[in-house]
Amino acid sequence: MSMPDPAAPKPRAGRRKDPAAPRQRLLPGDRQHMILEGAISYFAEYGFDGRTRDLARHLGISQALLFRYFPSKAALIDRVYDVVFLNRWSPAWEQLIADRTQPLSTRLKAFYKDYNRSIDRYEVIRISLFSALRGESISERYFTRIRERLIQPIVLECRHALALAGPSDRPVSSHEEQLVFSLHSTVIYGIMRKHVFHQAGVEDPDFMIELYVDGFMAGARDAFARVQAHLAAKDARANTLATP
Amino acid sequence: MSMPDPAAPKPRAGRRKDPAAPRQRLLPGDRQHMILEGAISYFAEYGFDGRTRDLARHLGISQALLFRYFPSKAALIDRVYDVVFLNRWSPAWEQLIADRTQPLSTRLKAFYKDYNRSIDRYEVIRISLFSALRGESISERYFTRIRERLIQPIVLECRHALALAGPSDRPVSSHEEQLVFSLHSTVIYGIMRKHVFHQAGVEDPDFMIELYVDGFMAGARDAFARVQAHLAAKDARANTLATP
DNA sequence: TGCGTAAATGAGCGTATGATTAATAACGGC
DNA sequence: GCCGTTATTAATCATACGCTCATTTACGCA
Structure with missing residues (x-):
């Protein structure tokens, strides 16, 4: 048992540990x-x-x-x-998607090229994932915004461009959202492969996005029509069961 | 300053804290x-x-x-x-993809329906992401296997089914992989939306997978042809620059 | 050049973590 | 019913964490 030496200099907080690296004083x-x-x-x-x-x-x-x-x-x-999350949203996206003076495929190509450029960053994609895995509410609100302001508007533009039958103001069905998400997923997952799984990134992203959008538009008429038929058949079945 | 009471009973490790919950002794x-x-x-x-x-x-x-x-x-x-990672791989997938007795669209539908069922689990998708974000090597090896045993074989089957020009044994290009990944992404990202972003899951996944595959096949010929032209143009440019 | 302000720091506080150990008690064999 | 084996536990260890505070010191202004 030894008392601390009263003659020993008391360690002085705030002194520089490494005098070679001068302390920086910033605003x-x-x-x-x-x-x-x-x-x-x-x-x-x-x-x-x-x-x-x-x-x-x-x-x-x-x-x-x-x-x-x-x-x-x-x-x-x-x-x-x-x-x-908050500083990485361009209001121009919503306007671009809804601008019917241009063909839909042109709008989608321009949108996804810009969207891809905006979120194809190591920090953005990984922090989004970390926060989503934590179940942060800001993360869920962000993805709800993507659905409501990007995916669902694109569904409406598809209905218009394809001149599908049915009232144009009926609610956007989950199946229609999934169809549009198939295009969205391609862009997002390409970025995730690069920054999360550390695979090679998409080469020539603008060129590939044109292929993706053209592929999506080529199959869109058939896909949306089959979704409508699928839902109509489901409804009919439900009505039959409800009034036997 | 008080010494510990020598008469106090020494706390006995191993005693049950809550005698109401009996200790279970398992094999x-x-x-x-x-x-x-x-x-x-x-x-x-x-x-x-x-x-x-x-x-x-x-x-x-x-x-x-x-x-x-x-x-x-x-x-x-x-x-x-x-x-x-290791226990969640079906060797049947590779055989199914390469089975040319059936049309490619049939094979892709069957494969992605089964693949989707296999990995559409909360634990699997989240642990995959947590480990990938940590940069675990097993995770990178797993995704390399997906590329080599699923994506690249599908590229080869696309070349065969579409009867594309060019030697059939030339290496799979990055661009061709990206095209196939557009289908793959749709399935994976749908699962991630459900288990990571806590959005509503894909309804009628088998039905939607048929739509995705039909859409992919409908646009595949054009997309693969344009990729080949793109790469040929790139090569030509490189050769021009190399031998001026 | 000296001085006051406040930006920056080392040391330390209370708690929580991964891991260890000695004490306890559940079960099978007799 | 007793007993030895060993699965299970409470208590403990050393360290690391988020955070605080008294001390130091860089810089603008006289």
């Missing part, structure tokens, strides 16, 4: 922005269970500094979500 | 199997950063027992990978 706005960008890169790589000490080392700052600019790790993650 | 094989199944469910829900204490509580056993049956958390995770 608070710049430092906050730098931390947020670094957090996006770090969490995209290691997931949200990554460590704050490790993140700080990647940033070249002390761990304590993170908590000066963000009250908690959870608050930092929320700001990461804001950047990845 | 080692059964217990190991039970832990492994529980670990698959647990890690599928919470990811591999989930806690061993939490897993043990889900299983209704003590945390220490996990380490009697698996030397470490990492070893348990490895066994989870074995079950999810």
Whole structure:
């Protein structure tokens, strides 16, 4: 049992550990922005269970500094979500899809080329997945928005372009959404193969998107018609059972 | 400052905390199997950063027992990978795809219906994603196998069924793989929407798969031909540049 | 050149983690 | 019913985590 030596100098907090690397003093706005960008890169790589000490080392700052600019790790993650989800939506997409002065295939090609460019980023696709796997509500809201503002409008444009029978304002069926998702999936999953599964990326993405859209449009009339027939048959069966 | 009371009974390890819930004594094989199944469910829900204490509580056993049956958390995770990746492959798929006694569209419909049924499980799709995001090598090997044993064979069958010009044994191009992946993506991403993004699942999956395959086959001739022309043009350009 | 402000830091707090160990108790054989 | 075997457990360990705080020090301004 030994008492601490009262003559020993008390360790002094705040002293530089490595005098060769001078401490950088930034404007608070710049430092906050730098931390947020670094957090996006770090969490995209290691997931949200990554460590704050490790993140700080990647940033070249002390761990304590993170908590000066963000009250908690959870608050930092929320700001990461804001950047990845909220700031990555172009209102032009919805207008482009609905612009009937151009043929639908032209619109779809232009939309998916731009959409692909916008989300084909390592950080975006991985943080989306990490947050979806965590069951974050912002993630579910984001995917609901994709359905309501992209997929369902495209369904309506398909109905119009194909001049399908039936009232044009009837609700979009799940099956119709799935048809449009077959095109959407191709683009998204191509990006996931690259950034999540580390396979080779899609070469000539703009060229391939033209092929995908032309393939989709070539089969669309038949597919939508069969979906309508399928649903009509289902309805008929349900009515028969309901009034025997 | 008080010394521990020497008269106080020393806490006795191994005693039941809750005598109302009697301790279950299983055969080692059964217990190991039970832990492994529980670990698959647990890690599928919470990811591999989930806690061993939490897993043990889900299983209704003590945390220490996990380490009697698996030397470490990492070893348990490895066994989870074995079950999810290695035991979930049907050799019949490769035979089915290559069986030229049936039309290609029939084979693709049968294959994707079975494939969809096999991997449309919460645990499988989520654990695949968690491990891919971690960059596990078993995950990359698994996706390489999908390319080599499913995607590339389908490309070869497309070449044969469409009677495309060109030597039939030339290497499968990246662009051709991307075309087949457009069909594959539709199935996989539909499952991911359900189990990862918590959206409504695909209704009537078998019916929808028939639509997807028919749509793919309808556009396949044009798409493969344009890919060949695209690559030929690229080659010509490269040769022109190489020998000016 | 010196000084005050506040940005940045090292050390430390309480808790939780993966893993270990000695104590307990369930079950089969007699 | 007793007993030995061993499956199961409570308690504990060393470390790592998110977070706090007193101390240090970079920089703008005089």
